[in-house]
Amino acid sequence: MVIKYKAFENLYQDSVSLMQISARLNKIVGVDEASVVMGTEANLSRMADAGFGDNIVAKPNDLVIAVKGEEEACNTAIEQAQQALTAKPDEGSGGASFSPPLTSFALGLEQHADANLALISVPGEYAAAEAIKALNLGLNVMMFSDNVSLADELQIKQLAQKKALMVMGPDCGTAIINGIPLGFANVVRRGAIGVVAASGTGLQEATCRIHQLGGGVSQAMGTGGHDLHQDIGGISMLQGLLALAEDDATKVIVLISKPPAAAIAERILATAAQVDKPVVVHFLGQADSQATATGVYFAHSLAHSAEVAVAVLRNQALPNAQFILSAQVQEQVTTLKTQLTPTQRYIRGVFAGGTFCFEAQIIASQYGLSAFSNTPIQGNHCLEDVWTSQQHTIVDLGDDDFTQGRPHPMIDPSLRNQRMLQDARDASTAVILFDVVLGYGASEEPLAELLDTLDQIRNEQVSMPALIAHVCGTDLDPQARDVIRQALEDAGVIIADSNADAAHLAAYFVSQLG
Incomplete structure (x- = not known):
């Protein structure tokens, strides 16, 4: 195995584009691992931790391609990455005109005077300065960038308050503004329900569920x-x-x-009570099913928040939050139980969505199941080794533990598939619980390797664990949600309508094993 890298001076690309290129390079036969990042000190340190060595020389505004694997494959990967990064756009005008690159928000406003939103996706140590520039130009801000200090975030948001502008982020991965999906987002119909969420996949789950119920979204704003x-x-x-x-x-x-924080929750609820519109609130792990006299409603899960909102909009009775096991699924559970060995006792949750991981842990705890995780909720335990499951384990593969030098698992699900196979080979695994997240920014072909992984699990295991999943998306997404759900069902996966239902089903299944 060899390690090769190439640095391009002063070649900036946003992080989503770089993660997508990294994902493509990782699929080249003979490449063990590939990473395409900006050459910031933090990124170089992460690459060293990921095994790319500490001899990469680059400046923060340089773009770095690093590859591990067979020499010929590494050369091919670097060549393909270079082509992707330096390719000229399609010259539909026949080259008759030339537009210089926009290198600042001020130049952008000169050409688009009606613009009022800036999307920032630069390394975290530079994001705050760019956000302040945008706010001073009168632009609202969406900060996809993470690793921004709390002190900088407070300064940015206080400036936005003074200017009556909105800051989404830092670390805001999802928004739908005036019908336009930004970051990791799904395609949903326009409508009368507005969403503000401090979690990316939480916002995706709520907006998708609203769409699936026939409702629509006016605006969906992430806060970071x-x-x-x-x-x-x-x-x-x-x-x-x-x-x-x-x-x-x-x-x-x-x-x-x-x-x-308790004081913040109180402030938000007090403000919601003064608003002259119904407000549905879901603070994960803090549920109250009763509506208040002031028009504030409390939901029990991400999906339930959407269901309550649609019911309130239609002036219908509030939906029951209780998990109901259908007769068909009950029959599946009974059959699956008979196929397990006495050693198969544990849930292995493998998530690309951080909030889905958090919600699954909460629901498992309601069944008396204490889990290990790289991002444990209160009462759960930190994994001794994030790469190895122990007892009930529910992991967030999108956390920094797993994404150093690698694309996010929503873009490249390879790590998720590998973890599923690893857990299936563990004789103590009773159920593998996982998510498939669709939409813009997510993998364009989420089934490509997943079905092969499921086939391998099925062919290897004498006693195959139960497979339970939730597909977060809509019928309008670039990926075909119904086709994906059907293909997974054909592969033996039980598909739930929501992440909460999937977690309930997994926890119920394990609790029945005795």
Whole structure:
């Protein structure tokens, strides 16, 4: 095995594009691992940790391609990456005109004076400065960038408050603004329900479920995962809530977050109670099924928040949040139980979506199941080795533990498939619980390797674990959701309608094993 790298001076590309190129290179036969990143100190350190060595020389504005594997395959990967990075766009005009690259927000505004939103996807140490530039030009901001300090985030959001502008992020991976999906997002119909969420896949789950129920989304705004931290104070969620309250197209508002600091939760609920529109609130792990006199409704899961919002919009009875096991699935569970050995006792949850991992842990705990995780909820345990499952294990493969030098598993599910195969080979695994996330930014062919992995599991295992999954997406997404669901069912996977239902089913199944 050899390690090769090439650096391109002053060649900036956004992180989503680089992750997509990395994913393509990782599929080349003979390539063990490939990474395409900007040459920041943090990225070079992560690449060294991922085994690419510490001799890569690059500046923060340089683009680095690093590959491990067979020498010929590495050469091919670097050549293909170079072609992808330097290819000229299709010259539909026949070369008659030339537009210089836009190298600043100011230049962009000169050509597009009506623009009012800047999307920032640069290394975290530079993102704050770019956000401040955008705000000072009167632009709202979506910060896809992560690794921004809390102090910088507070400064950015306080400046936005003064200027009556909205900041989505840092680490905002998902938004739908005026019907346009940004970052990792799904295609949903326009409608009367507005969503503000401090979690990317949480926002995706809610908007997809709204669409599946026949509803539509007016706006969907991410706040970034740290917005409800005590030091930030929920600035973006409160701004989003008030903006939707003033939006004529929005009739019902949904707020989603992992458990916020107590004082922040109280402030958000107090503001929601003063809004002259129904507000559905779901703080994961903190549920109250009763509507208040002030028009604030509490949901029990990500999907339930969408179901409540649609019911409120239609003036219908609130949906029951209780998990109901259908007769068909009950029959499947009974059959699967008879196929397991006495050693098969544990859930192995393998997630690309961080909030899906969090929600699955919460639901498993409701069945008395204590799990290990690289991102444990309160009461669960840290994995001793994130690469090896122990007892009940529910992992977030999109966390930094797994993405250093690698594309996110929603872009390249190879690591997810490898983990599923590894867990299936463990004689103690009773059920493998996983997600498949569709939409823009996600893998264009999510079934390509997954079905091969399922075939390998089926052919290798004398006693195959139960397979339970949820496909987060809509019929309008670039990937064919119904085709994917059917193909997985044909491969022996039980498909749930939501992440919560999938987690309930897995936990129920394991709890019946005795």
